[in-house]
Amino acid sequence: MIDSAAVLDYLRGSQERICAALEHEEGGGARFVADAWRREGGGGGVSRVLADGGLFEQAGVNLSHIIGARLPAAASAARPELAGRAFEAMGLSLVLHPVNPYVPTSHMNLRLFVAERQGEAPVWWFGGGFDLTPYYPFEEDCVAWHRAAKGVCDPFGAELHPRLKRWCDDYFHLPHRGEQRGVGGIFFDDLNEWGFERTFAFARGVAAGWLDAWLAILHRRRDTPYGERERDFQLYRRGRYVEFNLLQDRGTHFGLHSGGRTESILISLPPLVRWRYNWQPEPGTPEARLYTDFLPPRDWV
Numbered sequence: 001m002i003d004s005a006a007v008l009d010y011l012r013g014s015q016e017r018i019c020a021a022l023e024h025e026e027g028g029g030a031r032f033v034a035d036a037w038r039r040e041g042g043g044g045g046v047s048r049v050l051a052d053g054g055l056f057e058q059a060g061v062n063l064s065h066i067i068g069a070r071l072p073a074a075a076s077a078a079r080p081e082l083a084g085r086a087f088e089a090m091g092l093s094l095v096l097h098p099v100n101p102y103v104p105t106s107h108m109n110l111r112l113f114v115a116e117r118q119g120e121a122p123v124w125w126f127g128g129g130f131d132l133t134p135y136y137p138f139e140e141d142c143v144a145w146h147r148a149a150k151g152v153c154d155p156f157g158a159e160l161h162p163r164l165k166r167w168c169d170d171y172f173h174l175p176h177r178g179e180q181r182g183v184g185g186i187f188f189d190d191l192n193e194w195g196f197e198r199t200f201a202f203a204r205g206v207a208a209g210w211l212d213a214w215l216a217i218l219h220r221r222r223d224t225p226y227g228e229r230e231r232d233f234q235l236y237r238r239g240r241y242v243e244f245n246l247l248q249d250r251g252t253h254f255g256l257h258s259g260g261r262t263e264s265i266l267i268s269l270p271p272l273v274r275w276r277y278n279w280q281p282e283p284g285t286p287e288a289r290l291y292t293d294f295l296p297p298r299d300w301v
Helices: 004-026 139-156 160-171 196-221 228-247 250-257 262-268 286-294
Strands: 033-038 043-051 056-068 086-098 105-116 123-133 184-191
Touching: 004 043, 004 056, 004 086, 004 105, 004 196, 033 262, 043 262, 056 262, 086 196, 086 250, 086 262, 105 196, 123 139, 123 160, 123 196, 139 160, 139 184, 139 196, 160 184, 184 196, 228 262, 250 262
Parallel strands: none
Antiparallel strands: 033 043, 043 056, 056 086, 086 105, 105 123, 123 184
């Protein structure tokens, strides 16, 4: 039995818990501002944004719950048999853009999608995952990150982590650049093979595992000194983040094509970014090591 109400309740609670944890890391500074919104045709959500903090340049934690009488064909391009069905889509999606270039950007999301047609069994699946986008990476951080991802997956079968790790590497790839967005993590979509309760349990483990893993990296790197050079490279690499989200991301495309709220969909974009024409880092520099030693997919655990 599909219990979408239980999933929505869990996502709401997760948004509260995550925002409270991130505000705690900010200390007495910036706080999340909540923006509740409604969608014409059914559903709505709450977007929470923390901006211009001492730790976070911008952090967005977005909860959405969309209901529609008819799924547009443009939103079901990968599954054309679902076009025209009534649908319910809910999700929690967050992206953290820290100020310090030594603290990685991170993304996590969970979502449940249900499509129904009278007289037929509902079609449902969970999707989500988490990934890490460092600018000045550290080997120990990448190893710890991927070990945490493996720890989330292992209770559900030894074969799961290699599959979701490879899926993440394949998904967070910029084909027009021929490079990865970051160092990966885990990613899954259309996941329903275990039945509802077990798949929901896995989704809950993803959210908990992400928070612990990212906070550990934050605590190691938040006080690392940096200067204009590091800040400049951080803004340049943020351009890759923008390119992926606008050109490649399936969730962004679904949200825009299904009548979602644009401000909330684009909450993942960084407030400041920089592009340069035909720029390459000097060989042997810390910036070059990101490309040679960290971005190519590898077995971190």
